[in-house]
Amino acid sequence: MFKDKYKELMDSYKPSEELINRTVKLAKETKQTTSKKAKHKHLRPILIGLCLIVCTTVAYPALAATIKRIYELMYLAPPSVAETFTPVEISHESNGIKLEVVAIDISGNTAKVYFTLQDLIDNRIDKTIDLKDSYNIEGVGTAVCGCEFYGYEEDLKKATFMITITDLDSNDISKSITDNLTFTLKQFSHENQKYGFDESFKIPVNLEYIISDLKGTQEVHANGAGGDYEKYTGRKIFKEKAEAIIQNIAPVSVGIEGFNIIGAGYKDDKLHLQVEVSTGNTLNDCGYLYLRKKGDTKDVICLYNISFSNYEHMPNEDDELFPLRYEEEIFDIPKDELSNYELFGYFIKEGQVIEGNWKVSFPLTFEMSNSDQYQKNITK
Amino acid sequence: MKELLYNNDEDVITTYGNMIYHIALSKTGTKHDAEDIFQEVFMKYLKKKPKFNNEEHRKAWFIRVTVNCTSSFFTNVFRKKTRNITEDLIFIDKEMQDLSTELHKIPQKYREVIYLFYYEEMSINEIGIALNRKNSTVRTQLTRARSMLKEFMDMEDYYV
Numbered sequence: 238m239f240k241d242k243y244k245e246l247m248d249s250y251k252p253s254e255e256l257i258n259r260t261v262k263l264a265k266e267t268k269q270t271t272s273k274k275a276k277h278k279h280l281r282p283i284l285i286g287l288c289l290i291v292c293t294t295v296a297y298p299a300l301a302a303t304i305k306r307i308y309e310l311m312y313l314a315p316p317s318v319a320e321t322f323t324p325v326e327i328s329h330e331s332n333g334i335k336l337e338v339v340a341i342d343i344s345g346n347t348a349k350v351y352f353t354l355q356d357l358i359d360n361r362i363d364k365t366i367d368l369k370d371s372y373n374i375e376g377v378g379t380a381v382c383g384c385e386f387y388g389y390e391e392d393l394k395k396a397t398f399m400i401t402i403t404d405l406d407s408n409d410i411s412k413s414i415t416d417n418l419t420f421t422l423k424q425f426s427h428e429n430q431k432y433g434f435d436e437s438f439k440i441p442v443n444l445e446y447i448i449s450d451l452k453g454t455q456e457v458h459a460n461g462a463g464g465d466y467e468k469y470t471g472r473k474i475f476k477e478k479a480e481a482i483i484q485n486i487a488p489v490s491v492g493i494e495g496f497n498i499i500g501a502g503y504k505d506d507k508l509h510l511q512v513e514v515s516t517g518n519t520l521n522d523c524g525y526l527y528l529r530k531k532g533d534t535k536d537v538i539c540l541y542n543i544s545f546s547n548y549e550h551m552p553n554e555d556d557e558l559f560p561l562r563y564e565e566e567i568f569d570i571p572k573d574e575l576s577n578y579e580l581f582g583y584f585i586k587e588g589q590v591i592e593g594n595w596k597v598s599f600p601l602t603f604e605m606s607n608s609d610q611y612q613k614n615i616t617k
Numbered sequence: 618m619k620e621l622l623y624n625n626d627e628d629v630i631t632t633y634g635n636m637i638y639h640i641a642l643s644k645t646g647t648k649h650d651a652e653d654i655f656q657e658v659f660m661k662y663l664k665k666k667p668k669f670n671n672e673e674h675r676k677a678w679f680i681r682v683t684v685n686c687t688s689s690f691f692t693n694v695f696r697k698k699t700r701n702i703t704e705d706l707i708f709i710d711k712e713m714q715d716l717s718t719e720l721h722k723i724p725q726k727y728r729e730v731i732y733l734f735y736y737e738e739m740s741i742n743e744i745g746i747a748l749n750r751k752n753s754t755v756r757t758q759l760t761r762a763r764s765m766l767k768e769f770m771d772m773e774d775y776y777v
Contacts, residue, residue, distance in 0.1 A: 261627050373688060
């Protein structure tokens, strides 16, 4: 079982004795340092005040003139200190789309940060926008946070999102989060397009004209299988490789960009139809075929089907291969009756994915426009 | 619900150390980075001194902070272009090495779900709370991770 193997693997990794001892030692030192610091706690506000006065009167004009040097300082400082250097940036434009933090609402242990996305050059933002998991929020420490769609302004083509940050220990959030928050977004997409679900989606092809002699079969690693797969093939799904037909016809579009029939023919008196999904999004885009006798309303579904791809794993940054997904369905329709059948399908295509590199950084205490007023103006 | 069982920091470190190290290692892929995160998490714990109602509460806190620390770790300007994965891991056998290699090919956010589900034996709901993700998101991530690790999966692994 995977579970047992995985546990065995993880159990072979343990923090070393030396690491534990070092951490325990640090714990003891931290205790001592904390108690020493507590004695001088009343001096800290005075020292910070003095430093601020000196900095603003002496160094501020120079810093303002050479603001880029702040970034250079970041490379000299340790990571924990660098975070506090991050300049406040409440709006950022990437790929012609502007992300802007527009309001912050702090109430007890919860902070709500509102930001908008507005397309400055096109109409790529609508009310079906979905950030998925491609955002990241840094600097929240031990608090939990999430981001949700809040509203859409049709006239401005502007979508608003709300980040909620909650300190589960019920502390005042403005005191428990003192570092800058950094919100980054890499991509977003739109609502999926579905075909064949609300009403039948007829594929404009004549089956008897597209079928051709098969060019043989190939062994593939199936991502999944359905119907009576094991009964008809005698193979165990996941345990053994699956058999799929090799492309034997020129791609025939099903009527949706990125979905083409590339295999159609008979093997052992069974009709094999293979669809290639070349939308680039092989994780969520898929298509399934079925037949219907002309003049009939009854669907004829496949005996079994298999799904496979041209890569074994998820596409990632290192993959140079364009990901392709294949769905093959096998029907029990005699060849001489094929002219009596029409082809239909179900297809799901994920909405357009817009990529960018948006990043804003700000402290929770940053003064914003009136949040209450802002909320009233948003169409929920 | 387990009452608070550990009162001193040493006991807490030895009790939760493995879990923190595992989550950090499963995400970063190197012992060196996992050790850095291990120390950072405990330093946060020691400095913040959070109050817990029970051990489940403390465990959830450690999971959340470890995941947050690891995410910040990867986006830190000092971390970029530095290390590669699995360069300093020693494997028991070839099968384990293959499993480890495959685990590091899947996205980080799926690795933590795999760890919490299969090692910590947490339910989808518990993982959702700990990672602040919707149950449907956790379920999807688990399904995708399983699909990517299908070579190592038996049928019964899909029903645990």
